[in-house]
Amino acid sequence: MIDKNPLSSSEVGTLWLTYQEKTMILRILEYFIEKSDDQEAINIMGGLWQELHYYVQQIEKIFEHEGAAVPIGFTKADVHLDAPKLYDNGFDIMFIRILKEISMGMYTININMSYRDDIINLYEGLTTITQNIYKLATVYLLEKGFLTRPPNVTMPKSNEFIEDKNYLQGLMPFREKRSLNDIELGCLHHSIETNNIGLQLITGFAQCAANKEVKEYFTKGKELAKNQIRMVEEILLESDVPFSATSGSTVTTSTIAPFSDKLMMFCVYLLNGYGIVGGSFGTIFSLRNDISMKTALSTKNVYFFAQTGIKIMIKNGWLEEPPQMEDRAKIIKD
Structure with a gap:
């Protein structure tokens, strides 16, 4: 009702x-x-x-x-x-x-x-x-077998409080970094998982996009996803954590688009927003400052990539305008 x-x-x-x-x-x-x-x-x-x-x-x-x-x-x-x-x-x-x-x-x-x-x-x-x-x-x-669970960890046997501000350190080049906590490990695993799917999605889009500018945009997005996966893998390897958050899914060799360029651009626009929010979550809840710094920089790159996509959609008349408040100044002037 x-x-x-x-x-x-x-x-x-x-x-x-x-x-x-x-x-x-x-x-x-x-x-x-x-x-x-x-x-x-x-x-x-x-x-x-x-x-x-x-x-x-x-x-x-x-x-x-x-x-x-x-x-x-x-x-x-x-x-x-x-x-x-x-x-x-x-x-x-x-x-x-x-x-x-x-x-x-x-x-x-x-x-x-x-x-x-x-x-x-x-x-x-x-x-x-x-x-x-x-x-x-x-x-x-x-x-x-298409989805891999996050790494298993040793169960905590006692409760501890952080006593040293060095717990936050990770940027100092000659200081040993502490091991990842489980929150950080979970965020990093999720980042690889989502970026891996995003990489495959945008690779397929790049193969079949009709508009040249859109094809180039998707190609840049493919490289952005690869860089994000590479960054997380490096952090995990430094901490002796094996990474296996990959899926068995694949992109075929088809170059015929199943969707309009308009739909594909909006889909990537939506995923960019999700990536920015997810990156912000990882930045806030990662207590090692090298991880939060790298995540923040990565999120910044996603933001600028998203802005470029919005401009392409507007240029081609693909971005439907949301409802908005009355323009009182214009009404009075008219």
Whole structure:
């Protein structure tokens, strides 16, 4: 049931962004389902498509009820189901799992910015779906051998407090660095895992992008992901931690695009935002200053890369403008 109270500005904004993301995911799912030859993967993705399609329709009804323009988002014109398979060996579920990680974070923010019962209920429903799919995807990938668990560690036998500020040191060239704590190790493993998927995704996009500038942009993104993986691997090797956060998924040799350049650019735009937030988390909770410094610099590079992508989307008319407040100065002047 739609609430009688009008939507607030934050609710309009979050619903608009949710619509963009969900219509993009629907198009991606349609292609992955069409190309998958694994029934279990098809069942996971098909169930998610049904759930998200319902909520996309609900958002459309809310906008229509409020007399607001329904966003365009991404349509059937943005997916080419007849394109050959661009990714293989579990990449579809691996990428869906990453998208669900992003969604979980977005819904938490969206609920915090919602005031109407129906909007809060909408995000609660989407959160439940996302958590279920994330669990199904994780179990599937582990059973198939496409996902590697983080390194095992020795269980702590006592409780300790940090007594020396040298615990934070890592930048001094002639001072021995302490071993990684489990929070830092978890963040580093997650960084390799997500950047590895991002590397494969953007490699495929670079192979098949139609626009020359977009192709060059994706190629730069591929190098950025490789640099981030390289940086984390160096930190792990210095601490005698074997790294194995790689998936068995692969990019095929196809150069025929399954998605429009517009969709691929928005997808990378979304992942850039996720990378910036994830990098900020790693920077704050890494207590060794060499790790936090390297993570911060890496996040800065992602930010500038994202800004370049936004300019390309605007230049080509691919970035739909979010709803905005009235320009009072212009109204008065006119």
